[in-house]
Amino acid sequence: MPEKDAIEVLSRERVQVRSREGGVTLSAWQVELTLPGGKRAAIVFAEPWYRGTGALLGATQDRLAEIWRAALPPEEKEPDHQQWG
Numbered sequence: 001m002p003e004k005d006a007i008e009v010l011s012r013e014r015v016q017v018r019s020r021e022g023g024v025t026l027s028a029w030q031v032e033l034t035l036p037g038g039k040r041a042a043i044v045f046a047e048p049w050y051r052g053t054g055a056l057l058g059a060t061q062d063r064l065a066e067i068w069r070a071a072l073p074p075e076e077k078e079p080d081h082q083q084w085g
Helices: 061-071
Strands: 008-017 026-034 040-046 049-054
Touching: 008 040, 026 061, 040 061, 049 061
Parallel strands: none
Antiparallel strands: 008 026, 026 040, 040 049
16 A cells, blocks of 8 residues: 555556647657645656646646656666676
8 A cells, every 4th residue: 555645656658749839749758646645647758848737737847857756666676697708
């Protein structure tokens, strides 16, 4: 059971996005979250910018980047490979 103060990742998927200024479709990542207190939100990351939805609508780029990093899966340690010869 997740902690009350933890961010819970509900889904992570590739999505297609378009900006008002651009005439091209970009590929981006979208993470759907449950924030502390039970509020639902999502962050779309299309390098170099983030966009918050739901409870994160209007959040700063710095805040979205911080939450994005917290929502990433833990990195698995690379196995040690012995070098021969």
